[in-house]
Amino acid sequence: MKDNEHTARPIVEVRGLRKYFESTRGLLRKTVGTVKAVDDVSFTINEGETLALVGESGCGKTTTGRCMIRAVEPTDGKILYSLDNGNPVDITSLSKEAVRRLRRKIRLVFQDPYSSLNPRMTVFQIIAEPLIINKLIKGTGAARDRVAELLRMVRLDPSLMDRYPHAFSGGQRQRIAIARALAPNPRFLIADEPVSALDVSVQAQVLNLLKELQHKLEGLTYLFVAHNLSVVKYQSDRIAIMYVGKIVELAETEQLFTQPLHPYTEALIAAAPEPDPRVARTKKRVVLAGDVANPADPPSGCYFHPRCPYAREICRTTEPELRNLGTPEQPRSVACHFAHELSLQGIQ
Numbered sequence: 491m492k493d494n495e496h497t498a499r500p501i502v503e504v505r506g507l508r509k510y511f512e513s514t515r516g517l518l519r520k521t522v523g524t525v526k527a528v529d530d531v532s533f534t535i536n537e538g539e540t541l542a543l544v545g546e547s548g549c550g551k552t553t554t555g556r557c558m559i560r561a562v563e564p565t566d567g568k569i570l571y572s573l574d575n576g577n578p579v580d581i582t583s584l585s586k587e588a589v590r591r592l593r594r595k596i597r598l599v600f601q602d603p604y605s606s607l608n609p610r611m612t613v614f615q616i617i618a619e620p621l622i623i624n625k626l627i628k629g630t631g632a633a634r635d636r637v638a639e640l641l642r643m644v645r646l647d648p649s650l651m652d653r654y655p656h657a658f659s660g661g662q663r664q665r666i667a668i669a670r671a672l673a674p675n676p677r678f679l680i681a682d683e684p685v686s687a688l689d690v691s692v693q694a695q696v697l698n699l700l701k702e703l704q705h706k707l708e709g710l711t712y713l714f715v716a717h718n719l720s721v722v723k724y725q726s727d728r729i730a731i732m733y734v735g736k737i738v739e740l741a742e743t744e745q746l747f748t749q750p751l752h753p754y755t756e757a758l759i760a761a762a763p764e765p766d767p768r769v770a771r772t773k774k775r776v777v778l779a780g781d782v783a784n785p786a787d788p789p790s791g792c793y794f795h796p797r798c799p800y801a802r803e804i805c806r807t808t809e810p811e812l813r814n815l816g817t818p819e820q821p822r823s824v825a826c827h828f829a830h831e832l833s834l835q836g837i838q
């Protein structure tokens with residue numbers, strides 16, 4: 491869904507989110523430093539929109555997603571969620587019981603469908619569990635009807651609901667996990683690398699299913715966490731690129747791909763597998779030198795400078811701010827001292 495197709499009503503606003511972990515050493519677990527896994531991250535997701543959070547492993551994207559449902563306790567910041575009546579609540583200040591109730595509306599789909607489904611429960615029990623725990627359904631008959639409806643929605647045969655997860659392939663298990671997530675009629679789904687554990691051949695089917703469900707279930711909003719830009723290219727309205735706990739670029743998907751403004755985004759585009767050979771031929775080769783910076787001991791200045799082919803002296807000493815370089819109609823932000831003058835290569 492494109493931005494102009496849905497009302498720009500924010501469903502979630504993340505403001506200045508921080509999650510710091512203490513790093514410890516030795517038997518006595520002496521604190522030796524702080525890992526800034528998520529460091530001053532802000533973004534908004536509108537109702538019916540898909541925002542993708544993309545970056546290499548350890549960039550803080552998964553921690554950001556988990557902070558949003560308090561599966562991980564944030565260190566600082568606000569997460570404003572718009573209730574059904576339009577009033578915002580700050581998820582970070584809710585009681586445990588209120589968070590538990592909110593998890594009917596905000597659901598998580600995990601990366602690995604092999605470990606996220608309890609092998610001792612049938613598909614019926616797995617999908618019906620959130621309905622029964624939250625007292626959203628009465629009686630086994632009604633629960634079976636709802637589970638059958640959900641299985642049809644994710645394109646699985648309802649007659650298989652009494653089987654156990656081991657009888658299903660990886661792609662089918664992820665469909666079961668999606669059906670479970672959708673059971674209490676959520677408004678917001680956080681999909682954490684939902685296809686990265688699947689064979690390439692079934693990845694597209696699960697991605698298409700998620701897209702189809704968003705069209706069908708009006709207003710369903712996604713936060714899509716991924717390490718690979720090609721996975722989110724056709725999936726998201728906007729993309730936020732994260733590097734060492736911070737957002738370094740946030741733009742509409744098409745704009746980000748055709749005209750990246752941050753050198754890290756350019757490198758991720760170049761590294762993303764491209765199924766279309768015509769596009770693959772025109773891609774510039776940008777090799778990302780070195781490893782991702784250590785969040786416990788990040789470099790001075792711009793965290794990306796040791797890997798950036800465009801780095802200059804100021805990059806080593808001064809951290810660039812995330813600035814809006816877009817228009818009021820099409821805002822986009824980037825954290826690079828030279829974003830206005832670099833001519834970076836994207837793809838069509």
Ligand code: SF4
Nearest residue numbers: 792795798805826827
């Ligand atoms: Fe590269 Fe400098 Fe921009 Fe950082 S600020 S991305 S080092 S050019």
